[in-house]
Amino acid sequence: xxxxxxxxxxxxxxxxAAVSVFSAxxxxxxxxxxxxxxxxxxxxxxxxxxxDEADQKVGVIPSKMYKYRxxxxxxxITAVKSTMSDKKDISDAVSAVKNxxxxxxxxxxxxxxxxxxxxxxxxxxWGNVYYQLTYQVNKKLDRAASSETNMQPVFVYNLARAIAxxxxxxxxxxxxxxxxxxxxxxxxxxxxxxxxxxxxxxxxEANQYRISSYMYxxxxxxxxxxxxxxxDPDLEAIKATIRNGDLICFSTHNxxxxxxxxxxxxxxxxxxxxxxxxxxxxxxxAHEMTIVGYDDNVWSDINGNGKVDDxxxxxxxxxxxxxxxxxNDGCHWYSYDSLNTMSSVKGAANHENRLTSMYDFIKxxxxxxxxxxxxxxxYTVSTANRADNYVEVTAERxxxxxxxxxxxxxxxxxxxxxxKAALNGKAGRDDGTMIFDLDNIIPDLNKDNFxxxxxxxxxxxxxxxxxxxxxxxxxxxxxxxxxxYALDTAVPFDVNKSEKTVNVKNYYHIAKIYTPAxxxxxxxxxxSFTFKTANETFGTAPVKYTFTVTDTKDGKEVFSKTHxxxxxxxxxxxxxxxxxxxxxxxxxxxxTIKSTDASGAEAVRSAEIKVYNKMLAVREITIxxxxxxxxxxxxxxxxxxxxxxxxxxxxxxxxxxxxxxxxAENTKYSSKTKQLGSESGSxxxxxxxxDADGKTAQASxxxxxxxxxxxxxxxxKDKINKNQNLYIKCTVKNLPECVKTNEFIYTAExxxxxxxxxxxxxxxxxxxxxTPAEDGVYTITVTIKHDGKVLAxxxxxxxxxxxxxxxxxxxxxxNVFVISYVSNFTNSxxxxxxxxxxxTGAKDAKxxxxxxxxxxxxxxxxxxxxxxxFTAYIPIDSTGFKFHIGDRWFGTxxxxxxxxxxxxxxxxxxxxxxxxx
Numbered sequence: 001x002x003x004x005x006x007x008x009x010x011x012x013x014x015x016x017a018a019v020s021v022f023s024a025x026x027x028x029x030x031x032x033x034x035x036x037x038x039x040x041x042x043x044x045x046x047x048x049x050x051x052d053e054a055d056q057k058v059g060v061i062p063s064k065m066y067k068y069r070x071x072x073x074x075x076x077i078t079a080v081k082s083t084m085s086d087k088k089d090i091s092d093a094v095s096a097v098k099n100x101x102x103x104x105x106x107x108x109x110x111x112x113x114x115x116x117x118x119x120x121x122x123x124x125x126w127g128n129v130y131y132q133l134t135y136q137v138n139k140k141l142d143r144a145a146s147s148e149t150n151m152q153p154v155f156v157y158n159l160a161r162a163i164a165x166x167x168x169x170x171x172x173x174x175x176x177x178x179x180x181x182x183x184x185x186x187x188x189x190x191x192x193x194x195x196x197x198x199x200x201x202x203x204x205e206a207n208q209y210r211i212s213s214y215m216y217x218x219x220x221x222x223x224x225x226x227x228x229x230x231x232d233p234d235l236e237a238i239k240a241t242i243r244n245g246d247l248i249c250f251s252t253h254n255x256x257x258x259x260x261x262x263x264x265x266x267x268x269x270x271x272x273x274x275x276x277x278x279x280x281x282x283x284x285x286a287h288e289m290t291i292v293g294y295d296d297n298v299w300s301d302i303n304g305n306g307k308v309d310d311x312x313x314x315x316x317x318x319x320x321x322x323x324x325x326x327x328n329d330g331c332h333w334y335s336y337d338s339l340n341t342m343s344s345v346k347g348a349a350n351h352e353n354r355l356t357s358m359y360d361f362i363k364x365x366x367x368x369x370x371x372x373x374x375x376x377x378x379y380t381v382s383t384a385n386r387a388d389n390y391v392e393v394t395a396e397r398x399x400x401x402x403x404x405x406x407x408x409x410x411x412x413x414x415x416x417x418x419x420k421a422a423l424n425g426k427a428g429r430d431d432g433t434m435i436f437d438l439d440n441i442i443p444d445l446n447k448d449n450f451x452x453x454x455x456x457x458x459x460x461x462x463x464x465x466x467x468x469x470x471x472x473x474x475x476x477x478x479x480x481x482x483x484x485y486a487l488d489t490a491v492p493f494d495v496n497k498s499e500k501t502v503n504v505k506n507y508y509h510i511a512k513i514y515t516p517a518x519x520x521x522x523x524x525x526x527x528s529f530t531f532k533t534a535n536e537t538f539g540t541a542p543v544k545y546t547f548t549v550t551d552t553k554d555g556k557e558v559f560s561k562t563h564x565x566x567x568x569x570x571x572x573x574x575x576x577x578x579x580x581x582x583x584x585x586x587x588x589x590x591x592t593i594k595s596t597d598a599s600g601a602e603a604v605r606s607a608e609i610k611v612y613n614k615m616l617a618v619r620e621i622t623i624x625x626x627x628x629x630x631x632x633x634x635x636x637x638x639x640x641x642x643x644x645x646x647x648x649x650x651x652x653x654x655x656x657x658x659x660x661x662x663x664a665e666n667t668k669y670s671s672k673t674k675q676l677g678s679e680s681g682s683x684x685x686x687x688x689x690x691d692a693d694g695k696t697a698q699a700s701x702x703x704x705x706x707x708x709x710x711x712x713x714x715x716x717k718d719k720i721n722k723n724q725n726l727y728i729k730c731t732v733k734n735l736p737e738c739v740k741t742n743e744f745i746y747t748a749e750x751x752x753x754x755x756x757x758x759x760x761x762x763x764x765x766x767x768x769x770x771t772p773a774e775d776g777v778y779t780i781t782v783t784i785k786h787d788g789k790v791l792a793x794x795x796x797x798x799x800x801x802x803x804x805x806x807x808x809x810x811x812x813x814x815n816v817f818v819i820s821y822v823s824n825f826t827n828s829x830x831x832x833x834x835x836x837x838x839x840t841g842a843k844d845a846k847x848x849x850x851x852x853x854x855x856x857x858x859x860x861x862x863x864x865x866x867x868x869x870f871t872a873y874i875p876i877d878s879t880g881f882k883f884h885i886g887d888r889w890f891g892t893x894x895x896x897x898x899x900x901x902x903x904x905x906x907x908x909x910x911x912x913x914x915x916x917x
Contacts, residue, residue: 089367111144522613623703776800
């Protein structure tokens with residue numbers, strides 16, 4: 001049956017390669033699970049005189065947006081060849097199938113982002129967008145991952161979520177295919193789970209990061225096709241994809257049974273003792289994670305007999321979305337056998353409710369040769385209820401009248417209505433600008449065939465709330481040529497309980513502004529401008545040009561005048577417009593020219609200019625590192641001097657606590673560097689300038705010097721035993737450039753013995769390696785020095801080994817039980833206890849990860865619950881403690897004499913039920 005299905009599936013793929021289906025107002029259809037070729041889900045919403053004639057004039061939009069079903073490596077290669085045009089990509093994929101390697105870890109790639117922390121039910125977006133899309137974009141561009149260029153998962157999540165809750169992987173993929181995804185630099189807030197980020201620059205960036213297709217991997221671990229070994233054919237397509245340097249997301253249910261990775265020949269020593277999923281034994285909430293690697297030598301003693309049996313070797317490495325402090329640096333291991341609905345291991349005890357631990361494997365595709373058409377509809381609208389509105393674009397082919405229609409993203413991918421909100425996700429009316437690349441309608445669209453169709457845009461409002469849908473701007477922009485095409489209707493206009501279809505005019509009229517030279521920007525001088533248009537397609541005559549000057553300080557208009565073109569060169573597609581303005585005071589101004597034709601269609605361009613007085617002046621002082629710098633840093637001071645008579649002489653000073661100190665006097669250099677000292681606080685730079693006539697001017701610039709601060713320690717392992725290696729580093733704020741991370745001094749202290757830790761590993765130059773000789777509680781200290789002075793210092797405690805007693809070396813053991821992983825709100829610390837009293841006073845004790853346990857009934861549950869256990873040690877003479885996560889405190893103060901356990905459960909953003917025993 002499996003071979004027969006593959007033959008039918010291959011026929012479907014062949015059919016789909018010729019024509020795919022994209023319905024009006026819906027997403028691109030995909031290759032279905034059924035044995036039939038894909039068919040349209042709907043037709044265009046465009047009306048026509050007769051039904052038969054309308055059907056003939058509705059075109060099916062060809063799309064590259066296939067959803068491939070992968071059953072084995074042959075399907076994988078077929079899909080790669082269909083979705084990738086780069087010959088090397090195809091060759092690499094074929095090689096990955098043939099070239100077996102026992103282990104792969106793609107987290108080590110420079111393309112992989114740091115482990116993230118999801119907010120709310122965004123796991124699907126974090127897996128597919130933050131990890132997969134970031135990784136694939138970086139791989140395509142050959143750039144290293146960074147906090148600025150990582151893909152923002154909530155950009156996609158907010159567009160894909162029609163109603164409250166999580167999203168499905170295929171909906172996530174469809175959004176990325178049609179709208180793309182913005183980076184964290186454009187949409188930095190990961191906690192705002194409603195905002196559509198309707199900003200032109202944000203959506204323009206998102207349009208560059210779109211996928212060309214995606215794949216599903218089926219028939220893995222099913223009842224009739226059990227995985228029995230690391231080389232099982234059912235695993236090969238997934239493992240070949242990982243070997244090819246890609247990632248795969250999957251769904252799971254959180255009811256896992258964990259066991260420890262065993263020690264056997266071939267098992268990496270650093271993995272022995274870590275936890276691996278043995279089976280999924282009950283149906284819990286769904287979750288999305290990402291496969292980053294695999295290791296065929298990982299041993300899971302599934303039947304518990306202490307021997308390596310068939311079916312017990314091999315596991316996938318999976319990254320989660322809860323931060324690097326969770327589990328194994330934010331990762332899990334899933335045994336291959338856990339994918340089976342029934343274990344293949346002889347003697348294994350299958351739970352009666354056992355499920356597969358991993359399902360719905362999905363991978364996105366980015367073709368190196370693909371790029372957006374960059375011909376898009378840009379529209380600015382105002383609404384109080386985005387669920388009430390939609391925008392639809394139609395291309396009607398001039399040659400035969402065939403129409404191709406699609407709603408814009410995100411409306412084209414969502415079947416259910418959105419919850420009522422403005423574009424920013426809040427109550428009340430809000431303006432926003434979005435774009436929709438027209439290659440979603442004509443996939444091979446370019447600057448040459450764009451004119452083969454007449455374009456129209458429909459704006460619709462269902463009217464359920466009585467609020468008008470206001471269209472403030474709508475224009476098609478071809479960024480390849482710089483041309484823009486306006487509508488044949490003046491804006492703004494409203495639709496309310498109605499719809500309005502407007503046509504796109506063959507109109508382009510825009511001006512380039514040539515800013516006068518800086519020497520001419522003087523108060524009282526007549527500033528003459530010549531505006532010359534470029535690549536002009538003339539609109540409806542007459543065309544007028546409005547020249548406006550606005551003071552950027554207060555936004556007030558200081559000048560406005562309307563002109564006609566002085567000269568029109570239709571053979572050269574350009575016009576020349578002359579204008580003049582006499583500035584009355586110094587300042588920074590925005591100069592705008594707006595062209596308007598007789599129909600009201602408009603185009604605008606702007607530029608910023610600075611106007612200075614004629615007299616000598618120091619207009620501004622620039623500090624290269626900004627107005628907040630680190631103590632001990634070297635800063636470059638550059639004044640902007642205007643007016644007077646050159647050459648100038650410069651004197652530089654800095655002011656601290658009312659006292660003035662000289663940096664340099666009467667120098668010819670127009671910039672100066674200054675090495676700051678150890679002091680922190682508020683400073684002021686003063687620059688005095690003398691011109692050739694002896695006239696003087698001065699200006700000052702305040703800045704703040706801040707001290708270096710160690711924020712937290714980072715360990716590569718939550719716990720180790722003696723004679724094992726531990727890598728240690730720390731994160732630091734305000735580190736001056738003169739100090740390097742490999743110059744930090746780390747020590748470990750126990751029982752008065754202090755050991756200085758060494759930088760030994762060239763692969764990890766900013767980390768020290770520590771191999772403790774004894775179990776116990778150590779004090780880890782990092783000291784940052786410069787010129788013999790201590791800039792910063794921080795201490796932490798680290799437990800080596802797992803002693804069974806509750807009191808060790810004068811310390812008392814406190815157990816913390818948490819119902820689930822709790823988000824770290826500050827990234828500066830995770831589970832901790834703050835204790836006080838005794839000789840040590842108030843300090844923090846880190847809670848180290850211990851194990852999962854079954855505990856008794858707690859709180860309002862009728863049955864026992866699974867908790868995550870953490871352990872902290874505090875001095876015996878401490879009198880009280882309080883539990884906190886990051887900067888969030890929970891519960892009341894506890895007496896050490898009365899309690900030795902903490903329970904935290906049912907945690908969300910609003911409450912934390914908390915008790916001590």
